[in-house]
Amino acid sequence: MIRLTKYSFLEPYTFEHAGVTIKNRVVIPPMTECMSFHDGTVTEDEIEYYRKHSGGAGMFITAVAYVNELGKGFEGELSIDDDKFIPGLTKLSSAIKKNGTKAVVQIFSAGRMSSTAILRGNQPVSASAVKAVRAGSEEPRPLTDAEIEQTIKDFGQAVRRAIEAGFDGAEIHGANTYLIQQFFSPHSNRRDDKWGGSVENRMNFPLAVIKECREIVEKYAKQPFILGYRISPEEIEKPGITFDQTLQFVDVLKDQPIDYLHVSMGDVWRKSLNDNTISESLNETIKKHLDGKVPLIVVGDVQTPADAAKATDAGFEMVGLGRQSLREPQWVQKVEHDDEGSIRYNISIDDLDELGIKKPFFDILMILSGPTGIPLSTSQNNNRDDANAALDHFLSGGE
Template identity: 50%
Template sequence: MEEQKFLSRFKFDNGLVIKNHIVMSPMTTMTSFYNGMITTDELNYYAARAGGPGIIITGVANVSDNGKGFEGELSVAHDEMLPGLTKLAKVIHKDGTKAILQIFHAGRKANSAILRGERPVSASAIAASYPANSETPRALSDSEIHQIITEFGEATRRAIEAGFDGVELHGANTYLLQQFYSENSNQRSDEWGGSREKRLKFPLVVIETVNKTVKKYSKKPFIVGYRISPEEIEEPGIRLEDSFFFVDQIKHKVDYIHLSMGSYKRTSLNNKANKETLIPQFSQHTKNIVPLIGIGSVETPDDVNAVMSDGADLVAIGREFIREPQWIQKIEKNDLGSIRTLISPSDMEELTIPSVMQVYLRKSFYSVMHFTDDAETKEDYQNALAPMEGLDKKLR
């Protein structure tokens, strides 16, 4: 078999080298303890998938207690989390895979049940459009905004101390970073809202704080990535032009930009006259400046090559790594025929998928996981938001 380009090494501008162009995308296991500490089930799940991809990005970890978005969520909000996070970084590092900790604040995508009676917070006191029963959050005060910014910095310090190779700021899927940028959720009249430039201030200050933390504490190359959703479906809401503007403002301040979408064949959800897929459009803004991670229903080497041909520098694979933990190793051995593109419910224990994760894969991801007992037409999310992009709170 001819050597696949995506199996070659890749070097970030700060000097960090990864062994191939494949990233395991961040996917929640919903398996952390009630307080956000890592569990053995999670460690086993990541260990089974380590060693192949150049990078594994963890499922999201909250930086603040009131930033928790769902039960079973990882936390990086306290120093007490460090022993478990250190174990997590260590298991991911098998055979040279790099470990990135994804960090976030859920903002209005939380609810008072998850927050143990506390009201969720956001840029403004405006409920999310979906799910339909979303609670109206409390608008953050100026001092609380600064506190959350500090907490992003502290989370980064803990990631460095735990031995991770970087952090990814989760500014996608309608979480707090995105909530501040979106006119749908941010209708403030102070310095944190108003014009598009003012709505950009919160994510810019978070990026600045995280970069300062890296400079202060890290003794080796440590990357800072940023994940964005290309569009929102609400009115008003983020449109492609807003995301291109956003990318232009941050592309010299981060080490990579990671798109969040359910299909790499996605076209604009709002502008039907725009027939071009999204990755090439974003690549026009990132090429030769900052690495772009493409994503979305990538399952085969041909899919990877298509994403890279569209302009992505790295390719994130999600659901396929659930089905096939040894995806990279099998390609390296030219053992393509043994790669699982279907998953049997009977094999989930063998695949070290935690029991809680098994339940939500069966209930909430059933139509896109390619279960062998699913005879229905598969959804591809080419022209629609996927649940993990914010439509369903159980999916991240």
């Protein structure tokens, strides 16, 4: 006899503004798989991967898709920058929407977290001409005011394509040091116009993107459509985004037309990286500042049902199941069927076809193998050098 295990994360959740109900509070967060074609077209391998990993969670957020040609951040990345990609994106959304799982596409511009090679000869762009603090980074050129306005429109058109492709929502990627965060960060934004300077001015670009995307939803969506936003709460750069600045931003975001806020961290319960006087987890403080106006997705090192329940029992509306969902695509179903003992927490190289994991995704997972990685039950060590660049994108895209 099948019975439901009574975990809080198995309860449905309704986004009040969007009017969309998800069947449970488990979310698969965006994790870069590098399986698109060189031009950003969806591949059959990619579609099969999503099909195999969907169906259990209430909501599944795709790997990030770039909104214009200068927004591409790495090879094998999904594109949503042209209408020609809509047929492939439609197949992708259909693959995700199995057993009632809601399909959300994440959209971004990489900004300075790209390279001339990836951009096929074009110089990376950002808020200002400041290099990222990482090996091999290039100095970007600052976007002109006209280019900023066009980029805002490009985000909106990406949302239109998501709607036409049958997605249930879109997540604006304002985290992990990519372009939107670059405008908010005092490290990458040294402008003295309306797009830079004070904390308030550095909010102008992300707020304009949200406004444009919401207007597109209101204009084109014929059925309820979710619009989310993702943040990283701190930067380690000096100067960088402090948690106090993030809380100022959250105080503004809670009154914006977004349906959820998604906090990108490697541990749901992480405290500050920069301020050891902060005794409360960052997510708990962010939730207090949201004041019940916007629901929160938390993510990071959630593996067991007890991990997920700890988050939703604490009042976080949704919990992300990232790397563990790669090991066990049937995680939610097994919990629902009171079959937790069969949940797999390690995978073998012989499981990869079953899991739909292809190269170069496999190479990324290889360098993540170990206690903080997938982990893989193999000591295979080849191809790690080729995956180093992709590792940053995998980590920043998911947990």
